[in-house]
Amino acid sequence: MKNDIRKKLGKEWLFCDGGFGTLLQESGLKGGEMPESWNIKRPGDVAAIHSAYIEAGSNIICTNTFGANALKHPDDLKDVVEAGVALAMGARDEHDNRSDSVYVALDIGPTGRLLAPMGDLPFGKAVDIFGEVARIGEEAGADLIFIETMSDSYEAKAAVLGAKENTSLPVFVTVTFDSKGKLLTGGTVESVTAMLEGLGVDAIGVNCGLGPDQMIPIVRKFAACASVPVIVDPNAGLPRTENMTTVYDIDADGFSDTMAEIARMGVQVLGGCCGTTPEHIRKTIDKVSKLPFIPNTAKQVTVVSSFSRAVEIGTRPVIIGERINPTGKKKFKEALRNNDIEYILNEGLNQEAAGADILDVNVGLPEIDETAMMETVIGQLQSITALPLQIDTSDINALERGMRLYNGKPMINSVNGKKESIEAVMPLVAKYGGVLIALPLDEDGIPDTAAGRIAVAKKIYEAAEQYGIPHKDIVIDGLAMTISADSHFAVTTLDTIRSIRDELHGHSVLGVSNISFGLPQRQLINSYFLTMAMQNGLSAAIINPVNETMMAAYRSFLALMDMDPNCGGFIKAYGLTTEVNIAGTVNKGAVQSGGSMGGRSDADGGGAGGSSVHMTPGEAIERGLTEAAREATVAELGSSEPMELINKELIPALDRVGRGFEAGTIYLPQLLMSAEAAKACFAVVKDSMKSTESAVKGRIIVATVKGDIHDIGKNIVKVMLENYGYDVIDLGKDVAPETIVDAAIDGDVHLIGLSALMTTTVASMEQTIKLLRQKKPDAKVVVGGAVMTAECAEQIGADAYAKDAMATVRYADSIFVTN
Numbered sequence: 001m002k003n004d005i006r007k008k009l010g011k012e013w014l015f016c017d018g019g020f021g022t023l024l025q026e027s028g029l030k031g032g033e034m035p036e037s038w039n040i041k042r043p044g045d046v047a048a049i050h051s052a053y054i055e056a057g058s059n060i061i062c063t064n065t066f067g068a069n070a071l072k073h074p075d076d077l078k079d080v081v082e083a084g085v086a087l088a089m090g091a092r093d094e095h096d097n098r099s100d101s102v103y104v105a106l107d108i109g110p111t112g113r114l115l116a117p118m119g120d121l122p123f124g125k126a127v128d129i130f131g132e133v134a135r136i137g138e139e140a141g142a143d144l145i146f147i148e149t150m151s152d153s154y155e156a157k158a159a160v161l162g163a164k165e166n167t168s169l170p171v172f173v174t175v176t177f178d179s180k181g182k183l184l185t186g187g188t189v190e191s192v193t194a195m196l197e198g199l200g201v202d203a204i205g206v207n208c209g210l211g212p213d214q215m216i217p218i219v220r221k222f223a224a225c226a227s228v229p230v231i232v233d234p235n236a237g238l239p240r241t242e243n244m245t246t247v248y249d250i251d252a253d254g255f256s257d258t259m260a261e262i263a264r265m266g267v268q269v270l271g272g273c274c275g276t277t278p279e280h281i282r283k284t285i286d287k288v289s290k291l292p293f294i295p296n297t298a299k300q301v302t303v304v305s306s307f308s309r310a311v312e313i314g315t316r317p318v319i320i321g322e323r324i325n326p327t328g329k330k331k332f333k334e335a336l337r338n339n340d341i342e343y344i345l346n347e348g349l350n351q352e353a354a355g356a357d358i359l360d361v362n363v364g365l366p367e368i369d370e371t372a373m374m375e376t377v378i379g380q381l382q383s384i385t386a387l388p389l390q391i392d393t394s395d396i397n398a399l400e401r402g403m404r405l406y407n408g409k410p411m412i413n414s415v416n417g418k419k420e421s422i423e424a425v426m427p428l429v430a431k432y433g434g435v436l437i438a439l440p441l442d443e444d445g446i447p448d449t450a451a452g453r454i455a456v457a458k459k460i461y462e463a464a465e466q467y468g469i470p471h472k473d474i475v476i477d478g479l480a481m482t483i484s485a486d487s488h489f490a491v492t493t494l495d496t497i498r499s500i501r502d503e504l505h506g507h508s509v510l511g512v513s514n515i516s517f518g519l520p521q522r523q524l525i526n527s528y529f530l531t532m533a534m535q536n537g538l539s540a541a542i543i544n545p546v547n548e549t550m551m552a553a554y555r556s557f558l559a560l561m562d563m564d565p566n567c568g569g570f571i572k573a574y575g576l577t578t579e580v581n582i583a584g585t586v587n588k589g590a591v592q593s594g595g596s597m598g599g600r601s602d603a604d605g606g607g608a609g610g611s612s613v614h615m616t617p618g619e620a621i622e623r624g625l626t627e628a629a630r631e632a633t634v635a636e637l638g639s640s641e642p643m644e645l646i647n648k649e650l651i652p653a654l655d656r657v658g659r660g661f662e663a664g665t666i667y668l669p670q671l672l673m674s675a676e677a678a679k680a681c682f683a684v685v686k687d688s689m690k691s692t693e694s695a696v697k698g699r700i701i702v703a704t705v706k707g708d709i710h711d712i713g714k715n716i717v718k719v720m721l722e723n724y725g726y727d728v729i730d731l732g733k734d735v736a737p738e739t740i741v742d743a744a745i746d747g748d749v750h751l752i753g754l755s756a757l758m759t760t761t762v763a764s765m766e767q768t769i770k771l772l773r774q775k776k777p778d779a780k781v782v783v784g785g786a787v788m789t790a791e792c793a794e795q796i797g798a799d800a801y802a803k804d805a806m807a808t809v810r811y812a813d814s815i816f817v818t819n
Contacts, residue, residue, distance in 0.1 A: 016271025017053035032707025050091035085140035106137030112710030130162030186308035186667025198433015205231030223266035236275030248275025256283035321351035417442030450495035484518035501537030618653035624673030
């Protein structure tokens with residue numbers, strides 16, 4: 001029986017195969033033809049490619065199943081996958097001298113659909129789709145599962161869960177970044193690594209999208225933060241078209257030279273993607289095999305992540321915003337009972353603006369369905385803020401649901417030393433990943449001394465190790481209890497925090513405001529206690545970041561302890577103020593972004609933090625709050641003309657969001673939520689107008705070209721164009737050139753947007769453009785998609801290349817508005 005690849009992984013060089021679709025094209029694959037269909041129609045050609053890569057020296061050969069899923073192959077999925085695995089296994093068996101060193105990887109690519117809430121594919125459905133493919137592949141004999149070309153971390157998570165819940169096979173994952181090192185949905189190397197390692201994948205890395213030279217900065221980041229082996233599968237440079245065929249600009253010599261450089265950075269698995277050939281792989285293996293192997297090492301870094309942001313615990317104290325929690329908050333309880341989600345979202349946005357690093361999410365009330373509410377709040381929060389979340393609940397069902405649907409690696413609040421708690425919580429953390437807050441109490445209660453609490457903490461560390469949860473992913477709570485009950489409690493807590501740092505070499509957290517219950521002027525006690533705790537090594541503080549007293553203490557500590565370079569954060573927060581009183585309230589001037597204007601004190605000692613009652617339509621759009629945007633627009637129309645409101649509020653707000661997206665400070669989920677809020681505003685405005693024709697800038701056709709059923713990018717473009725006042729005719733996906741041309745002629749449309757994700761369908765895009773030039777020469781064509789570049793767009797005859805939705809809007813404005 002052949003060895004499990006995990007016995008070699010991370011211990012010796014492993015080499016993947018290279019491009020498949022481009023070689024199929026050379027064998028006659030037509031534009032629009034599904035590559036996986038050749039597993040049945042032309043198996044000899046598929047097997048020949050596998051054999052060529054095995055002869056080149058590849059250890060890992062991927063089945064021709066990249067697009068094989070129930071959405072694309074509803075009628076023949078089982079046959080296509082089984083045939084794909086059999087062809088790869090057969091090619092391996094023909095090379096007897098390599099049969100024990102070649103592994104058949106079930107290749108799984110993206111669905112081509114955007115997952116909810118941004119898109120229309122439910123997360124659970126995506127897990128089922130990927131799980132079905134994985135199950136068929138394992139039964140057919142695959143040795144591992146290779147999930148690749150993922151541009152959305154949420155879809156990557158769905159694929160990993162589908163694979164791990166339906167098979168026992170090793171799971172490799174590679175994602176696709178743009179030239180700025182970001183996923184389509186905003187993910188970074190650090191955020192993706194934290195999430196995937198938490199899910200327990202066996203190797204991670206990058207493929208497609210870029211050539212080896214462009215991947216070097218990304219590879220450096222993976223090598224620096226990944227604890228599992230790193231995979232690098234670049235394209236053979238940038239694509240261009242020649243004679244209706246996509247070709248790439250880096251030959252085997254140039255490719256292999258750079259891959260040898262990449263190998264020296266601490267990469268363990270190397271191969272190729274689009275445009276690479278057996279010769280690219282052969283020369284890479286020849287050069288890399290001669291280099292000393294560099295094994296991966298475990299990185300002792302504690303990271304909490306969202307879909308786009310990674311927060312490291314341990315470099316400086318981290319602020320966890322406590323306001324999304326019903327304890328002591330009458331209005332918040334009312335919001336939960338009334339399903340007022342936008343109130344809750346506003347609490348999150350207020351805390352983010354005030355300087356929170358992580359948001360605690362506790363939505364438990366006895367009279368509501370906490371599991372359903374947790375699902376809703378987590379999904380909605382992640383659509384409007386990039387901050388990581390702390391899932392805070394004692395309901396194990398709500399905890400699992402929240403962890404399953406969370407797009408990232410969350411903090412989990414909490415576990416304790418009781419056997420019942422450990423057995424309920426730790427299996428979930430082992431499965432989904434997370435940074436777990438541990439309360440040092442057990443069946444004997446809360447220890448009275450720091451030494452007693454440390455003893456329980458050690459027991460929790462040991463239990464976590466049994467579940468495969470590393471030491472770095474446990475954060476010990478120092479247990480702050482009110483000094484009004486016992487004046488020694490604060491001393492014990494501070495001793496515990498210091499011992500966690502010095503004795504356990506671990507990280508600590510405190511719910512700071514617990515210390516002052518029952519006392520007057522609680523924020524004074526809280527702020528001084530926070531400073532003392534940070535001085536003793538506190539890693540994370542659960543506080544109200546909208547309370548300026550607490551944030552003044554926090555920012556002052558960072559500045560004094562050389563954790564705020566050049567006092568930049570302190571100056572940013574208080575540079576325009578003239579005085580701050582002892583309570584931390586800003587008396588004059590204004591606090592800039594990242595600060596707060598202070599406010600009332602409420603019953604829990606936390607200070608201000610309610611939702612804004614009066615919000616302009618523009619503010620609601622920027623925050624992505626749909627209902628608030630609708631209500632604000634209705635209110636504003638009482639004193640403003642419809643077109644005045646559009647021009648002075650709605651479009652400027654969209655422009656600000658668009659500029660943030662282009663600058664990389666706002667990510668796709670937030671862009672789409674703002675677009676939905678804007679759509680609600682426009683609907684209200686249009687209802688109030690006698691005629692809407694004057695609001696339409698122009699008509700635009702969008703379509704994914706023949707043979708390509710990926711419509712994520714096209715759908716995003718449609719939403720943004722509609723919000724900027726364009727009438728969009730969406731022809732869908734897999735659209736024939738003739739259909740696009742006929743629609744342009746029938747509607748006298750002067751701008752057509754074409755999308756393609758697959759290299760095999762660039763030829764269809766070129767055919768469409770040529771036909772438009774013949775039959776609708778006055779139409780302009782803008783193109784985009786993962787495989788497109790400005791150079792490629794020019795070569796196929798397009799008028800413009802748009803790297804994202806906002807670039808398409810800008811081009812449309814240059815055509816319709818400028819002219």
